[in-house]
Amino acid sequence: MKIHEYQAKEIFAEGGIPVPMGRVATTSAEAVQIAEEIGRPVMVKAQVHVGGRGKAGGIQYAENLEAARVWAQKILGMDIKGLKVSKVLITEAADILTESYVGIIIDRATKAPVIMVSPAGGIDIEEVAAKTPEKIFKQAVDPTLGLRSYQARDLASKLYKDIKQVRKAADIIMKLYNVYWKIDASLVEINPLITTPQGEVIAIDAKINIDDNGLYRQKAVAAMRDLDSEDPAEVEAREGDLSFVKLTGNIGCIVNGAGLAMATMDLVKHYGGEPANFLDIGGSSNPQKVLTAMRIILRDPNVRAVLINIFGGITRCDDVANGIVMAYEELKPEVPLVVRLTGTNEDKARKILKAVDLKFGDTLDEVVKKAIKLAEIEYTV
Amino acid sequence: MSILVNKKTKVIVQGITGRDGSFHAEQMKKYGTDVVGGVTPGKGGTKVNGIPVFDSVAEAVLKTKANTSVIYVPPAFAVDAMYEAVDAGISLVVCITEGVPANEMLKAFYYIKSQGARLIGPNCPGIISPELSKVGILPGNICRKGPIGVVSRSGTLTYEAIWALTCANLGQTTCMGIGGDQIIGTNFIDALQMFEEDKATKAVVMIGEIGGTDEEEAAEFFRKKMTKPIVGFIAGRSAPPGKRMGHAGAIISGGTGTAKEKIEALNRVGIPVAASPNEIPGMVKEALDKAKTKAKKAPKKRTVGTKKAAKRKKVTARKTPKKSKAGKAGAKRRK
Numbered sequence: 001m002k003i004h005e006y007q008a009k010e011i012f013a014e015g016g017i018p019v020p021m022g023r024v025a026t027t028s029a030e031a032v033q034i035a036e037e038i039g040r041p042v043m044v045k046a047q048v049h050v051g052g053r054g055k056a057g058g059i060q061y062a063e064n065l066e067a068a069r070v071w072a073q074k075i076l077g078m079d080i081k082g083l084k085v086s087k088v089l090i091t092e093a094a095d096i097l098t099e100s101y102v103g104i105i106i107d108r109a110t111k112a113p114v115i116m117v118s119p120a121g122g123i124d125i126e127e128v129a130a131k132t133p134e135k136i137f138k139q140a141v142d143p144t145l146g147l148r149s150y151q152a153r154d155l156a157s158k159l160y161k162d163i164k165q166v167r168k169a170a171d172i173i174m175k176l177y178n179v180y181w182k183i184d185a186s187l188v189e190i191n192p193l194i195t196t197p198q199g200e201v202i203a204i205d206a207k208i209n210i211d212d213n214g215l216y217r218q219k220a221v222a223a224m225r226d227l228d229s230e231d232p233a234e235v236e237a238r239e240g241d242l243s244f245v246k247l248t249g250n251i252g253c254i255v256n257g258a259g260l261a262m263a264t265m266d267l268v269k270h271y272g273g274e275p276a277n278f279l280d281i282g283g284s285s286n287p288q289k290v291l292t293a294m295r296i297i298l299r300d301p302n303v304r305a306v307l308i309n310i311f312g313g314i315t316r317c318d319d320v321a322n323g324i325v326m327a328y329e330e331l332k333p334e335v336p337l338v339v340r341l342t343g344t345n346e347d348k349a350r351k352i353l354k355a356v357d358l359k360f361g362d363t364l365d366e367v368v369k370k371a372i373k374l375a376e377i378e379y380t381v
Numbered sequence: 382m383s384i385l386v387n388k389k390t391k392v393i394v395q396g397i398t399g400r401d402g403s404f405h406a407e408q409m410k411k412y413g414t415d416v417v418g419g420v421t422p423g424k425g426g427t428k429v430n431g432i433p434v435f436d437s438v439a440e441a442v443l444k445t446k447a448n449t450s451v452i453y454v455p456p457a458f459a460v461d462a463m464y465e466a467v468d469a470g471i472s473l474v475v476c477i478t479e480g481v482p483a484n485e486m487l488k489a490f491y492y493i494k495s496q497g498a499r500l501i502g503p504n505c506p507g508i509i510s511p512e513l514s515k516v517g518i519l520p521g522n523i524c525r526k527g528p529i530g531v532v533s534r535s536g537t538l539t540y541e542a543i544w545a546l547t548c549a550n551l552g553q554t555t556c557m558g559i560g561g562d563q564i565i566g567t568n569f570i571d572a573l574q575m576f577e578e579d580k581a582t583k584a585v586v587m588i589g590e591i592g593g594t595d596e597e598e599a600a601e602f603f604r605k606k607m608t609k610p611i612v613g614f615i616a617g618r619s620a621p622p623g624k625r626m627g628h629a630g631a632i633i634s635g636g637t638g639t640a641k642e643k644i645e646a647l648n649r650v651g652i653p654v655a656a657s658p659n660e661i662p663g664m665v666k667e668a669l670d671k672a673k674t675k676a677k678k679a680p681k682k683r684t685v686g687t688k689k690a691a692k693r694k695k696v697t698a699r700k701t702p703k704k705s706k707a708g709k710a711g712a713k714r715r716k
Contacts, residue, residue: 106483108563108593111490143487184482186563213562214482216457247621258561259535259590262616263658266640269619270656278620311537311544313506313520314401343520343540364541365659 001210003224004047006089008188008206011221015179017172017190018202022091031072032065034090044071047087048080049229054123056080061093086228094204099192100159101125102173104180106187106211112140113180115147115173117155121192147177160195168201169193183221184214233296240292242281249274250375252297252306252335254290256281256315264309267364273372276303281315290323291330298333304375305336307367312343321349328356336374340367382581383510383555384530384572385473385499386449390514393438393447393471394419395454395462401477402453403429405518409451412521414514417445438462438469449473451507451516456480459503460489467498474566475516476502486564493566500566506536506558519543519556527552529665530576532569533588534561534595538616541658542588549662554582561590569599577607584610584668586661587652589643591617596643604650610668612661613647613654615640 003011006024013019021038024047025031035042046058053059058080062068068090078085101121107114118136120128129136137158141147149170156169172193180188189207196202215222227235237244243258247265251273255261258280265275277297281289297303310320320341327333338359341349350360359374361367392409396402397419407430410416418433418441425436435441438450450466452459452474459478466474474493481503493500501508507517511524523544529551533539539558546553554576559567569587576582589596596615603611618640644654653668655661 106487106563108595109598111487111564113484113487142491143484144491181484184484186483211483213456213480214484216480217482245621255537257535257537259533259538259588259616260541262590262618262620263538263541263614265620266616266618267657275619311540313537313540314518315537342544343523363659365657 001212001215001222001225002049003208003210003221004049004087004089004226004229005045005206006047006087007224008208009089009203011179011183011208012176012203012206015182016175017179018200019206020092020094020202020204022089024087024089025072026076026087028069028072028076031088031090032069035062035065035068038090038092041093042068043089043091043093044068044075045089045091046075046078046080046085047089047229048083048085049226050081050083052123053080058085083229091204094194094202095196095198096192096204097195097197098160099194100169101128101189101191102155102169102176102193103187103189103191104177104185107140110140112143113177115139115141115151115155115177117158117173119159125191141177146181147174149174152177159193160201162199164199165195165201172201172203179208183208184211184218185209186211233299236292237279237296240289242279242289242293242296244280244293244296245278246300247275247277248302249276250302250304251371252276252279252300252303254279254281254293254297254306254308256310256312256320260309260311264307264364264368267368268307268372271365271369271372273368273375276300281320287319287323287326290320291327294324294327294331294333298331298335303335305338305371306333307371308337308339308341309364309367310341310343312341312345315343316345317341317343317349318345318352321352324358325352325355336371338367338371338374340364382579383513384575384579384582385501385555385557386508386510386514386516388415388513390449390473390516391415391417391445391447392449392451392514392516393417393435393441393445394432395421395438395450395452395466397421397429397432397434397453398424398427399453399455401518405451405453405477406430406432408518408521409515412509412515413512414516417441417447438465438471442469442471447471449516450475452476452478452503454478456482460485463489463493463500467493467496472498473516474498474500475505475507476500476560476566477505477507477517478502479504481562483563486562490564490566501557502560502562502565504562505560505565506539508555508557509553510555511553517558519558523547524556525550525552527554528581528583528669529553530572530579530582530585531556531588532572532576532585533558534569534590535588535616536561538588538590538614538658542586542614542661545658545661546586546665549666551662551665554579563593569595570602573599573602573607573611577609582609583672584612584665586612586614586665588614588616590615591620591640591643592638594638597646600646600650600652603652610665610672611647611652612664612668613644613652614658614661615643615647615654618644
């Protein structure tokens with residue numbers, strides 16, 4: 001799960017990491033009020049779940065209150081990579097002397113949280129990593145021991161020469177690791193960590209992703225989820241315990257298991273079609289899930305055929321079949337359904353599905369081809 | 382022959398009184414697995430489908446001589462269940478549970494390793510050696526005994542591949558789902574190493590998916606250490622790029638974990654990759670034929686191969702006592 005910069009900064013501040021003063025605003029009037037409270041030039045920063053906000057014009061410097069108002073007005077409602085901005089963070093503008101990068105991420109290869117720092121922080125950090133990897137310093141942390149202070153000092157000394165700043169940065173790295181661990185993060189990132197002419201070390205940006213598997217015990221963080229900034233269909237899917245990603249094609253897919261769902265989409269593409277979505281109904285086979293899945297998919301006006309591919313293991317085909325019948329009665333789909341149900345209770349499922357008009361197939365390749373063909377036929381209501 | 386599970390496998394089911402635990406305990410028993418007990422704290426002394434239930438894994442191990450555990454408990458308790466199994470001397474722990482926090486898994490991974498035990502999963506369908514034993518939730522009826530090893534990061538996609546093999550008369554030595562999580566106990570390389578050493582396995586089917594660099598590392602392992610052919614499959618060719626984790630994700634792995642990169646890495650070392658699960662059996666047959674003709678036509682090469690294999694055996698032999706030393710804390714670990 002992603003959270004916004006302003007929320008990440010709240011968590012940082014709680015963990016003792018120095019961040020600039022600021023608050024979030026949803027109107028330009030609010031933005032002006034916050035800027036007035038700060039009493040200094042401010043930054044107006046779009047709060048959306050996407051990288052490259054700065055490059056898209058979503059981060060602006062406001063010298064005075066009038067500028068703050070104008071920029072807030074401009075940025076609120078702006079479209080950044082398909083996401084509408086509904087919140088801006090108004091934060092004290094800092095005098096920047098140097099920009100560094102500090103990040104912690106779980107690394108599946110070394111099976112450890114890895115801390116990465118670079119003295120060349122800022123918006124081009126990925127380019128730095130690709131072109132001059134020697135400027136990125138990494139430290140894998142033994143998860144059973146935690147981060148040792150000497151490791152934090154070593155990393156900090158890659159960023160600064162001045163011992164006072166090294167100590168400050170080491171302290172920040174230590175605290176960042178504690179935050180990472182405490183909130184079940186999968187990623188925490190400060191880019192940039194700046195120094196000011198006065199010698200201060202401050203995190204002026206903050207990014208946190210939370211491990212979805214940790215949310216059950218991170219109630220406070222889970223409550224930070226911003227439903228407005230997510231695709232409504234994806235929210236509905238999550239609430240119905242489905243994983244769903246919207247795509248641009250015309251063949252709706254309902255599959256059990258993420259791997260098989262991807263493989264099914266791949267085959268649709270392989271045979272010349274375009275999948276409209278990724279949808280995994282998961283391991284259990286509640287008929288209600290199938291109904292929710294159908295509802296979400298049929299709402300997409302691009303969808304010209306729905307392909308249902310179930311390989312029953314824990315999932316029982318008859319349960320899925322009951323869900324399909326329910327969906328038929330409730331939603332009255334106008335597009336053709338192509339179904340392949342194989343595995344546990346497959347025979348029962350076929351009997352149940354006699355009640356509705358469906359195209360069947362035995363193999364994955366067969367149903368994929370059938371769905372593509374049906375989607376191509378000009379379809380009139 | 383097979384890897385990890387066979388007729389000597391004695392299984393206890395952690396969470397046997399739960400919905401999934403009780404259902405699959407019965408399914409495993411029906412398949413012929415030696416399910417010797419179950420564990421649910423507070424339910425000791427009762428029975429589920431004729432299987433005795435114990436209060437703790439330690440008690441179950443003491444009374445049943447179990448050597449393997451399968452975990453069906455909810456995510457909040459799954460890691461503790463792993464620790465309990467390992468501390469009780471279990472040598473193979475299979476965790477089916479989905480949704481275990483990754484940071485908890487990091488700690489568990491190193492502990493289990495230090496105790497000389499093996500973990501499969503979490504978030505996996507388990508492992509089956511057809512006609513011998515099944516530990517987990519894989520449907521037994523789609524498997525047949527034969528010479529192919531199957532290892533996969535996925536669940537239902539694995540069933541699809543196994544079913545395709547079975548329909549083409551290509552039976553399996555062992556099929557294993559290693560799990561889809563970031564931090565898992567057994568990875569592709571571990572599985573490939575075991576299949577390489579298993580005499581009955583003649584070829585391996587490896588099913589990967591987008592994300593991480595496990596497939597790339599497996600390709601490197603194949604190039605350096607394997608004599609048996611692999612046929613690959615990678616799910617997620619059509620997945621949209623851009624679902625990534627900030628800058629750090631791109632920086633850490635050096636790659637982006639796309640299907641294209643993975644397929645290229647596999648092809649580069651001579652592993653063919655199927656576009657559809659249905660193509661897998663044909664490619665396996667081709668790989669087996671190639672291996673046969675290679676063996677017939679170039680006996681010299683084969684000698685080299687055997688030498689190599691012998692050398693490798695030495696290395697493993699050297700490693701083995703080291704391993705048991707590391708596992709001294711669990712000296713009573715049952716194998």
